[in-house]
Amino acid sequence: MLGSQYHHVNSMLSRPVPLTVRAGACLVVVAHLAVVACSRMPGRRTTNGAKMNGPLIAASATMVAAWEVPKTPLADTSLDTSRLSEEVRRGFRIFTNTPHEAPRLAPGGMSCSNCHMNAGQREKSLPLVGVAGLFPEYNRRSGRLFSLGDRITDCFLRSENTTGGTLSPAELPTPTSSEVLAVSAYLAWLSRGSEVGKNPWWRGQNAIAAAMLVPIDKLDPRKGEAIYLDRCVTCHGPDGQGVAIGDKTAGPLWGPGSWNDGAGAARVYTLAGMIRYSMPYLDPGNMTDEDAQQLAAFIDSKPRPVFPFKEGDYRTEKLPPDAVYYAQR
Ligand code: HEC
Ligand code: HEC
Numbered sequence: 080m081l082g083s084q085y086h087h088v089n090s091m092l093s094r095p096v097p098l099t100v101r102a103g104a105c106l107v108v109v110a111h112l113a114v115v116a117c118s119r120m121p122g123r124r125t126t127n128g129a130k131m132n133g134p135l136i137a138a139s140a141t142m143v144a145a146w147e148v149p150k151t152p153l154a155d156t157s158l159d160t161s162r163l164s165e166e167v168r169r170g171f172r173i174f175t176n177t178p179h180e181a182p183r184l185a186p187g188g189m190s191c192s193n194c195h196m197n198a199g200q201r202e203k204s205l206p207l208v209g210v211a212g213l214f215p216e217y218n219r220r221s222g223r224l225f226s227l228g229d230r231i232t233d234c235f236l237r238s239e240n241t242t243g244g245t246l247s248p249a250e251l252p253t254p255t256s257s258e259v260l261a262v263s264a265y266l267a268w269l270s271r272g273s274e275v276g277k278n279p280w281w282r283g284q285n286a287i288a289a290a291m292l293v294p295i296d297k298l299d300p301r302k303g304e305a306i307y308l309d310r311c312v313t314c315h316g317p318d319g320q321g322v323a324i325g326d327k328t329a330g331p332l333w334g335p336g337s338w339n340d341g342a343g344a345a346r347v348y349t350l351a352g353m354i355r356y357s358m359p360y361l362d363p364g365n366m367t368d369e370d371a372q373q374l375a376a377f378i379d380s381k382p383r384p385v386f387p388f389k390e391g392d393y394r395t396e397k398l399p400p401d402a403v404y405y406a407q408r
Contacts (some may be wrong), residue, residue: 125149135281136196138203142360145327148175148198150208152268163264170265173258174198177239181258184235186244187336187384188328191262194238194344196357199269203284203356203364209273210282211266222395228254231262236386237342243335243384285352291368295347295376295400303377306370310359319381329360333381340404341386344379347401351375379403 123131129144130137136144152171158164169180175192177185192198199207211227218225218233225233235241235252242251252259273279307315314329315321319337321330331337343349355371357363366374380403389405398408 132202133281134208135200135202135206138201138356138364140201141363142324145196145360146325149200150269151198152265155268158268166261166264167268168265170261170263170268171198173262174265183244183246184241184252184258185239187240187331187338189239189331189336189338191234191239193328193330194353199266201357202281205285205353206281207266207269208281209270209277209279211263211270212273212275213278213282219396220392222393226254227263227266228259231259231266232256234342235259236388238338238344240337240339240342240384240386242387243339285349285356287348287352287355287368287372292348293369293372295403298347298372298376300373300377300380303373303375303380306374307377310366311374314360319378332378333383335384337383339384339386341389341392345383345402345404346399347372347375347379347403348399349401350379 125131125136125140125144125147127143127147129140129147131149132138134149136147136149152158152164152167158167173180173191174195175190175198177190178188194205195201195207196204199205214227214230215224216230217223218229221229221233232252232254235258254260308317313322314324315332316330319330319332319334321328321332338344344353351368351371351374354374355364355366355368358366383404393399393402393405393408398405
């Protein structure tokens with residue numbers, strides 16, 4: 080689909096990009112964007128010149144780095160034909176192309192990497208490198224310890240809105256579903272060499288500083304909408320449904336194809352923390368804390384699929400003030 084929005088985004092993206100393609104890197108040109116992808120490069124820059132920060136693509140990198148994956152199991156020669164190696168690769172494919180690899184679990188057509196960008200390897204974009212060894216961990220929403228499988232299952236049910244698809248309650252994913260186990264294998268592979276139980280420095284950086292939080296009732300969705308029309312509409316569309324840019328789709332940010340109202344991104348401050356550091360994708364990190372919160376208040380004022388099990392959430396811990404789709408208790 081080559082709508083005018085696409086061409087507009089396309090021309091923004093095809094600004095000259097410093098290309099330092101080295102031997103052994105695998106080069107993919109997406110449509111007519113000058114974008115290089117699919118590399119596994121050590122050092123401080125990716126193949127197309129995007130900065131690295133430790134093992135992650137730096138938070139300052141723009142959308143030209145969207146197709147880069149610093150570490151991909153598809154190119155890891157230490158992985159063989161064993162069952163585990165196969166599952167690591169399958170988990171990676173599910174993570175980066177959920178609607179294609181696990182269509183029953185992604186009724187909205189969003190991939191895990193829409194939010195955990197660059198296959199979970201982008202700084203300040205909820206990165207997942209080195210987090211496998213931190214589970215089990217206490218989960219406040221559920222009031223109990225969560226295994227990595229529990230956590231992945233929750234992102235399926237809520238962020239991917241699996242509950243809004245065609246599956247009956249008995250068919251919904253659990254920590255022992257094959258897709259969840261495959262993604263666990265990929266995330267465990269992504270944590271090889273990381274210290275078990277040690278929080279990496281890049282974890283938890285998607286939060287807005289406590290001192291900068293605007294009380295929920297002081298946020299104004301109309302202000303958020305004005306910023307949206309100025310800074311987001313080119314890629315996410317006037318109806319929030321998103322424009323296809325090569326094989327990437329931005330959003331949908333609301334409506335039936337979006338995350339459901341029990342997801343982390345349905346919390347205003349959580350969503351603000353995602354937007355603040357990753358968007359707009361051609362100029363990430365330059366949004367004010369307040370603008371990010373106004374935007375999140377606008378996006379999370381919109382209709383989205385209903386998570387059918389919200390009643391069971393926050394039974395042990397207090398309902399957070401930014402969980403705006405929950406009935407106040
Ligand atoms: C709509 C955005 C979105 C999508 C899509 C999404 N997630 Fe998440 N994910 C989040 C948010 C937000 C959090 C953090 C919530 C919090 O704790 O504040 C999170 C947290 C996680 C965590 C825990 C990270 C940590 O450091 O503790 C894992 C693991 C995870 N997601 C895996 C997945 C997988 C696997 C998929 C695809 C099946 C997926 N996510 C899809 C938004 C998303
Ligand atoms: C240049 C295009 C572009 C602009 C402008 C842009 N985005 Fe995005 N956005 C994307 C793409 C592409 C993705 C998916 C990332 C991926 O798959 O790698 C995305 C993902 C997101 C996500 C994660 C969940 C999802 O729906 O995919 C949120 C939230 C988001 N954008 C919000 C915003 C907001 C708010 C703005 C305005 C401040 C904005 N974006 C501006 C391209 C853009």
